[in-house]
Amino acid sequence: MKPEEEIRKARYKTYVLVWMTLVILTGMTLSAAGMELGRWTVLIALSIAGTKSGLVLNYFMHLKSERLLIFKVIIPLVLAVFLVFIILTFSDVAFR
Amino acid sequence: MDETTGFVLEEEKDTTGAKLGMWLFLLSEILLFGGLFILYSAYRYKNPVDFHHASRELEVILGTLNTLILLTSSLTMAVSISAIQKGQRKLSIYLLMATMAFGLLFLVNKGIEWGAKIDHGIYPNSPILLSRPKGEVLFFGLYYVITGLHGLHVLVGVCVLSVMLILLLKEKINPAYFVPLENSGLYWHLVDIIWIFLYPLFYLIT
Numbered sequence: 001m002k003p004e005e006e007i008r009k010a011r012y013k014t015y016v017l018v019w020m021t022l023v024i025l026t027g028m029t030l031s032a033a034g035m036e037l038g039r040w041t042v043l044i045a046l047s048i049a050g051t052k053s054g055l056v057l058n059y060f061m062h063l064k065s066e067r068l069l070i071f072k073v074i075i076p077l078v079l080a081v082f083l084v085f086i087i088l089t090f091s092d093v094a095f096r
Numbered sequence: 097m098d099e100t101t102g103f104v105l106e107e108e109k110d111t112t113g114a115k116l117g118m119w120l121f122l123l124s125e126i127l128l129f130g131g132l133f134i135l136y137s138a139y140r141y142k143n144p145v146d147f148h149h150a151s152r153e154l155e156v157i158l159g160t161l162n163t164l165i166l167l168t169s170s171l172t173m174a175v176s177i178s179a180i181q182k183g184q185r186k187l188s189i190y191l192l193m194a195t196m197a198f199g200l201l202f203l204v205n206k207g208i209e210w211g212a213k214i215d216h217g218i219y220p221n222s223p224i225l226l227s228r229p230k231g232e233v234l235f236f237g238l239y240y241v242i243t244g245l246h247g248l249h250v251l252v253g254v255c256v257l258s259v260m261l262i263l264l265l266k267e268k269i270n271p272a273y274f275v276p277l278e279n280s281g282l283y284w285h286l287v288d289i290i291w292i293f294l295y296p297l298f299y300l301i302t
Contacts, residue, residue, distance in 0.1 A: 012175055019171040026163050026295075030156075033300035045296035053289045060174045060285045070116065078123045082130045086137075093138045 018059045025052050111275050118279040122286045125249075129290050132242050136297060139234045146231020151301035153218075154239070158209050159299035162202050163291065169198030170288045173281050180264070183271040192261050192277075195284065199254040206247050210240075239298055246294060249287045256280050 029048045037044060058064040063071060140147045176191035213236075217224035220240055225233055260280050263269045269277050 012178065015171055015174050015178070019167060022167045022170075023164065026160070026167065029296050029300065030160060033296065033302055036302070041302050045300060046293075049293045049296055052292045056170060056285050056289050056292070060170050061282055068112065071119070074119055074123065078126055082127065085130065085134060089134050089138060090141075093141060 014059065018055050022052055022055060114275045114279060115282075118282050122282060125286060125290075129242070129245070129293075132238070132245070133293065133297075136238050136242070139231070139238065140301075143229075143231025143234060146229045147235050148301050149229075150232040150235035150239075151298060153213075154299050155209055155212070156299050158205055159295055162205050163295045165198050165202045165205070166288045166291050169195045169202070170285050172198065173284050177274065177278055177281050180269065180271060180274050180277060185264070185267075185270075189261070189264055192257060192264060196254050196257050196261070199250050199257070199284075202250055203247060203254075206243065206250075210243075242294060243298070246287070246290055249290070253280075253284050253287055256283065 025048050029045055032044050032048070033041065057075065063075065066072065172191045172194045176188045176195060179185075179188035179191060213219065218236055219225065220237055225236055257280055260269065260277050263276060
């Protein structure tokens with residue numbers, strides 16, 4: 001068996017650990033929303049959601065163990081396009 | 097597997113192509129929901145107080161429960177794929193069925209949630225909703241469109257997974273060929289990721 005096949009047959013234990021982390025992060029989002037954090041609320045909620053997505057992408061969707069370059073750049077590329085959309089929209093909304 | 101035979105190499109290439117195609121589709125999905133997220137942010141930026149009041153009316157418990165259901169369904173999906181790769185066919189079948197059950201449970205919860213709101217007269221263009229401040233009308237409009245579109249994705253996911261279940265039972269998906277199951281898994285996880293963002297943005301506005 002080739003080494004990359006070993007990686008693809010990821011251990012069940014890893015999946016359960018990732019799932020537990022995701023549940024804990026959900027609890028953190030929930031409790032953070034109960035605090036009065038003012039303008040930090042959105043930032044905290046989005047960074048926790050971003051962390052959770054990163055875990056799902058890397059472990060459940062196996063981006064971490066992909067060898068081809070295209071799989072490594074594909075998500076950052078789309079996020080960059082999305083960021084351009086956000087900047088363009090908000091430069092309109094905010095300065096109208 | 098023997099690396100010297102051209103047949104195996106060709107098969108591997110094909111697998112990569114299928115996966116790449118799936119990823120390209122998923123990226124278009126990200127931009128589809130991304131556009132709606134930008135719409136949400138722009139309206140929330142303009143109507144912060146109304147969004148806060150409207151968000152308080154959503155059932156946080158149901159939203160949290162649905163988050164946990166989808167996260168768990170992602171776990172069963174990932175292990176199901178891993179199981180067929182390892183040749184544990186029965187485990188793979190049971191976990192795939194569990195994933196579908198979680199998906200349906202999610203939709204039932206969503207139905208209860210929508211039903212309660214509609215009973216209170218809050219649905220797009222309802223007289224009660226239109227008498228509310230503009231920002232609250234926008235919030236509930238976005239709520240129905242985005243969670244509706246997401247729910248539709250869950251429903252499609254369950255349909256795709258039921259096809260995968262048939263293929264698994266017929267052994268068309270087996271330890272030597274499992275790309276369709278893997279790709280369906282990718283789709284299922286993406287639907288989970290979208291919900292990960294919807295949850296704090298709709299249920300947890302302080």
